[in-house]
Amino acid sequence: MLQDKNIVLGVCGGIAAYKACELTSRLRKLGARVHVIMTKSATEFVTPLTFQSLSLNQVVTDQFSAPRYWEIEHISLAKLADAFVIAPATANMIGKLANGIADDMLSTTVMAAKTPVIIAPAMNTNMLDNPVVQRNIDALKALGYIFVEPEEGLLACGDVGKGKLADPAAILERILHVLNPKKDLAGKTVLVTAGPTQEALDPVRFITNHSTGKMGYAVAAIAARRGARVVLVSGPTCLKTPEGVERHNVRSALEMFEKVTALLPESDIIIKSAAVADYAPAEVSGQKIKKSDDELNIALKRNPDILYELGKMKGSRILVGFAMETENLVENALVKVKKKNLDFIVANDLNVEGAGFGTDTNVVKLIDGDGGIESISIKSKLEIADIILDRIADKMKRTCV
Numbered sequence: 427m428l429q430d431k432n433i434v435l436g437v438c439g440g441i442a443a444y445k446a447c448e449l450t451s452r453l454r455k456l457g458a459r460v461h462v463i464m465t466k467s468a469t470e471f472v473t474p475l476t477f478q479s480l481s482l483n484q485v486v487t488d489q490f491s492a493p494r495y496w497e498i499e500h501i502s503l504a505k506l507a508d509a510f511v512i513a514p515a516t517a518n519m520i521g522k523l524a525n526g527i528a529d530d531m532l533s534t535t536v537m538a539a540k541t542p543v544i545i546a547p548a549m550n551t552n553m554l555d556n557p558v559v560q561r562n563i564d565a566l567k568a569l570g571y572i573f574v575e576p577e578e579g580l581l582a583c584g585d586v587g588k589g590k591l592a593d594p595a596a597i598l599e600r601i602l603h604v605l606n607p608k609k610d611l612a613g614k615t616v617l618v619t620a621g622p623t624q625e626a627l628d629p630v631r632f633i634t635n636h637s638t639g640k641m642g643y644a645v646a647a648i649a650a651r652r653g654a655r656v657v658l659v660s661g662p663t664c665l666k667t668p669e670g671v672e673r674h675n676v677r678s679a680l681e682m683f684e685k686v687t688a689l690l691p692e693s694d695i696i697i698k699s700a701a702v703a704d705y706a707p708a709e710v711s712g713q714k715i716k717k718s719d720d721e722l723n724i725a726l727k728r729n730p731d732i733l734y735e736l737g738k739m740k741g742s743r744i745l746v747g748f749a750m751e752t753e754n755l756v757e758n759a760l761v762k763v764k765k766k767n768l769d770f771i772v773a774n775d776l777n778v779e780g781a782g783f784g785t786d787t788n789v790v791k792l793i794d795g796d797g798g799i800e801s802i803s804i805k806s807k808l809e810i811a812d813i814i815l816d817r818i819a820d821k822m823k824r825t826c827v
């Protein structure tokens with residue numbers, strides 16, 4: 427996804443410098459070439475050798491001992507970079523950048539940059555709240571610097587509040603968002619469903635499944651990155667809303683059905699990756715069901731088949747379903763694609779390693795409405811989402827939707 431992109435990663439002197447190691451590794455896994463510049467203070471927290479080993483590139487710490495590799499190429503890091511990322515960014519570095527100070531390798535290189543600069547601050551809450559720091563952040567934002575907001579939580583100093591470096595996954599997400607040149611879904615509205623549903627038994631208990639929502643959130647993230655307006659209808663999950671995505675939370679299958687049908691008229695593409703419960707308790711007790719010595723039998727009623735209903739209403743919209751099976755994967759998926767009037771079904775087998783609930787990867791068969799089958803080997807859910815959207819975009823081009 428970042429094949430052959432050059433990312434210059436600036437690491438400043440804060441406790442969170444170790445998290446930049448994970449970011450380096452994630453960037454490399456997506457094919458980026460990572461060039462790390464560490465401030466002198468950063469080297470007090472993590473050694474350059476760590477970044478050198480993870481990036482497989484020489485790490486620059488001192489502007490007056492320029493390494494040879496880009497002298498030979500006669501090109502500066504500033505020109506080489508497709509994007510700059512500063513993570514963690516200290517109050518000091520933010521202050522320098524906002525005030526035109528270029529007194530070390532990182533601040534000097536950023537000053538020479540013409541490509542996007544993404545800044546992920548990390549610092550104590552009181553430092554972050556300091557009006558001078560806030561003024562500097564505002565000044566940089568006004569100049570087009572892109573910020574990945576720090577998170578709230580328990581900070582290394584023991585304080586609780588805002589200031590934790592954003593999760594490396596969120597920083598990566600922003601980098602991908604900034605660098606993705608494919609905007610082929612601009613002007614389209616993509617409706618995505620994700621996560622499990624919860625079917626209440628009483629005020630404290632419910633029936634649900636193991637879905638975490640990761641696949642649907644990956645689809646939503648990639649669709650947004652490709653320029654679409656993305657509306658995400660989500661069952662309960664712990665996941666963060668991807669950048670630029672409009673999220674509607676629902677709990678039960680019935681709530682999901684109502685929300686999705688309400689949003690259908692404004693959608694061009696509907697991708698239903700939620701694991702919707704087929705059944706719900708026939709009756710919901712108003713009070714907590716008391717235990718007794720007897721067995722408890724729960725009568726279940728059928729929930730609406732959302733995908734089937736959407737298939738009847740879809741018109742010229744593209745409708746994509748997901749199917750998870752533990753046996754006869756392809757046979758069952760082929761039946762569903764026809765019965766539910768789908769353009770594609772993404773089928774995965776829970777028994778295949780790297781596929782299924784909770785993983786960051788998936789292994790799927792993408793089956794089209796004519797019964798064509800494409801096998802997609804193990805890939806990250808983000809990459810699989812990109813391939814699914816490629817096939818949708820191709821179909822839209824062919825049918826001029």
Ligand SMILES: Cc1cc2nc3c(=O)[nH]c(=O)nc-3n(C[C@H](O)[C@H](O)[C@H](O)COP(=O)(O)O)c2cc1C
Nearest residue numbers: 438439440441465467468516517518519548549550
């Ligand atoms: C243990 C320790 C932790 C620090 N953590 C942070 C931090 O999280 N954020 C920050 O802005 N400064 C932090 N500082 C202060 C910076 O290291 C200091 O401002 C330094 O001058 C920053 O240099 P740099 O911006 O060139 O990396 C920390 C200092 C120490 C000693």
